[in-house]
Amino acid sequence: MGRIAVHEYLMRNLSDTSACRLPRVRRGVFGAQALFPPSSQVRSRELIKGTIIGRWRDGYGEIVVAEDGGIRSLYFGDGVLQSAILPDRPEALIMDYGQAMMCALLFRNAPESALLIGLGGCSLVNFLLKAAPTCILDVIELRGKVIEIAYEFFLPPGGNERLRIVQGAGEDFVRQRDCPRYDLILVDAFDDGGPAAPLLDREFLGACRGRLNRRGVFAINVWNRPRDDFPALFAKIGDVFGSNTSKLLLSEAYRNAIVFGFEDFTMPGDLHAYREAAKALGKKHLVNFPLYLRRLYWQNFI
DSSP, X not given: OXXXXXXXXXXXXXXXXXXXXXXXOOOSOOSOSTTSOSOOHHHHHHHSOSEEEEEEEETTEEEEEEEETTEEXXXXXXXXXXXXXXXXBTTOOOSHHHHHHTTHHHHSSSOSEEEEXXXXXXXXXHHHHHHOTTOEEEEEESOHHHHHHIIIIISXXXXXXXXXXXXXXXXXXXXXXXXXXXXXXXXXXEETTEEOGGGGSHHHHHHHHHTEEEEEEEEEEEEOOGGGTHHHHHHHHXXXXXXXXXXXXXXXXXXXXXXXEESSOOOOTTOGGGHHHHHHHHHHHTOOHHHHHHHHHHHHHO
């Protein structure tokens, strides 16, 4: 489907009950590395889609950038997809986990500040810079090579005065005495075993809540495999946020799951107050936020 045809399809279907989609990347667990067991270089090449335009190795493993059908993607390790963008429209969210995380904007619709832990291929960064034009955005990324690659392949040239990228560990940053407070805190960081273990720690989660402004929103991208014990993790986040939490599972299969934590307010059960906002955001950014809002309702209040 061509780019114009995709745009026309989305605009026809945004108010429909079907999911609206930009050009799709392959399905799977995203922001991930442990989906596949250790394998050969041949296996890695089989998983990577399109033409490889760069390959690097740092102290944490291999990093690959590839392009396929106008989509530029970032892979870690054995060719597991981390993030993807459209180079000519980097602000477009084309991966469903990123779209789901940005439901945070339904509950904090004009953030003035945001913290992202995990840079990846910059899809969330590029979207927020466009969707929240007054937002100051801090990004913490552990891997220096990922930051270098982001500036070369995933961030628009020229920089942005509202964006600050810092190399470091997210768990250390939020525990600093002089760490600022934010309207949004988004966590999307993984290591070889899945979501980075220090970022699932109760102390880290509590520090994140402590760094939220009044009516701030926390969102974390995790996995929903049997060995991840998602129910226990969801309960732990609920304990930290005083049960002011909601989950958004992207599939009945074992894939990504987004957990939201709310500071100072509880999401109303009927979600009626957010329907118009979801429609407006969907039309503006070509994301089917009404669909994700319905899923939030089905998964948390039925």
